[in-house]
Amino acid sequence: MKLLLAEDDTILADALTSNLKASGFDVEVAANGAVAEYLLLRHDFDIGVLDLGLPLVDGLTVLKKVRATKPGLPMMVLTALDGMEQRVAGLNAGADDYLTKPFDFPELEARIRALLRRAHGNTGTAAVQQTGLLRFDREARRASIDRTPIELSPREWTLLDLLLTQRDRVVTKEQIAQGWTPDPNEQNLGSIEVYIHRLRRKLEGSMVSIRTVRGLGYLLETEP
């Protein structure tokens, strides 16, 4: 995976480069906007990570030019500015995601991977997802735990799909009901618990569990 990192702060650039390399990225660093623009336009990168406050040519300008030429290239923006206006300006200029400094590296990595997934799969989720011992193949519509296939009803499938997509995040009952049917009149929140209960039993031994978040919904997590 080729990644361009445009960051003028050498200490931050150095640390990010090391971290990204450790995570398996092929990293190229641009110390100013002009170099970043040149590299992004002339070379093939899988993703660009751009600081907005770059010398020579500022990040927003670089972003607009890259967007005009390469609309499909995922662009991640890093910035010290986090006001609403700047955020909107960044997204309007074509950023796919936005991260405010300072950040934790794992978060940056997760966001970058999410962007790459979206750029390649276009569905927003990988076709085959491996979580714990659970293998979830969306294309073949098959799920298995440690190579043992499990049978899922259509509702259970949709529910697990949603929980896996939103892994480590809360999925509300409304979202679950909406996943089943878009018609609000047919949505039955009472039956959700039944399906969660069934799914939990089917996921036993997969190192994946569904946590009930009191009054808010459910959250899928991997057991340590």
Add this chain to the structure above:
Amino acid sequence: MPLSRWTRRLPLGALRRMPGLTPGTRSLHRHLLLWLLLPQLVLWLAAASFTYQLADRYANQAIDASLSTASRALARQVKPSGSGLLIDFPRAAQDIIEADPDDRVYYMVSTPPGEFILGNSQMPQPPAITEPRLGQPYLYDGILRDPASGDRRRDVTVRVAALYLAYGEPGKPQRMLVQVARSRTSREELARQILIDTALPLSLLIVLMSVIVWGGIRGGLAPLARLRSVVESRATNDLAPIRLEAAPEEVRSLALALNTLLAEVRENVNTQKRFISDAAHQMRTPLAGLKSQTELALSSAAVCADPELQARLQRVHESATRSAHLVSQLLALARAEPEAAMAQSRTRFDLQRLAREVAAEQVPRAIAAGIDLGSDDTELTETQLPVLGNLMLIREALVNLVDNAIRYAGRGASVTVSAHAEGSDAVVTVEDTGFGVPEVDHERIFQRFARATHEGNGCGLGLAIVKEIVERSRGSVSLKSVQPHGLRVTVRLPLSTTTRA
């Protein structure tokens, strides 16, 4: 001293405390009233006294004229007969002279020097004149004694007309003196009557004038009072220009002067805020570098082999995280400040939905911190809590509340977020079963940089931000201890009553 202290104290509170502007001792209202009414009173007294003098003079003239007439009339009754005088004084004439029974009239006819003929012999003598004019009455004041009692108290002050007449043969001219006197009582009575007749309307006039002046001053000073109430009713950190509609020139210029001062202060505050915000932005990149470098170092093999080094690096990382949090919070505070907040748009949104969204977002952090974060609202309630405000700011406030609870409640505690309507308010509560905050600290921890505990890596701005944002959105925030232990934070925002489009 942080910016916060500074902006909080400025500037109207300070303005009110300025030594030259101590209120009360000298009221402009009283001052004007004194200077308008006191001269008026003096003038009134002068006018009354002048009127009295004038009245006295005219009363004198009137009485003098009647006395002269009476003296002539009496003289006509005296007819010379030979060398003597014949007095034909009919009852009718006497009636005319003594017309007023209350008003004693005295008369005397004599032939000077000293021969008394008729009337009251005690009549005061005219001033000594060697060659008196004839046929022309002399008028003078005198005292008529009561001969019978000799009591001085019964003396009567009188006005006398003395008329000298000549009679007798041409060769042997003789003089006759006719005196008619009238007590001064009637004259004083007349003067008093005139005085009352003029002074009474004058008094009424002055009372009326006083009322009008008082009302005029009140009305005239009303814009000043309005200005005062406008200034007094302001929040101490409200630096917007003062608006006064339909104010007179003088008050407008005063308001203008105040506005100039406010603009200067505002400019200063804005410069300060820009500085804070710029500084915070500038600090973020190096902090990001610091964090990334320590993360990198922490994952290196050499560090993993040395537990002491690892612990130290861990503390560096925590410190960097804490500084980063402080910087974010300072920026949040700068954004919540009135000028910044005013520039942000207000929208209508469902507070319950927002509260659930915020709570759901924070669940992974809560799980990591060993806290059971949840909501006790019944799911998918149809009741919405529409409020009007800046979504980003109110979200920031709610995030701070939940974040605070997660930070300080302690591992094993549960945090419950709920939202409901209460009267005309939308209420969000964040309740935890943590250690709680002593009641005495409840007020204090809303202040900036005030912290209830030294645990955790908070910076003491969370609740200050919440308070700033909530009050900016015309709401309120309060704390309450819950039993057996824990804390409940309640945020109230007015429900938006406008009907949906």
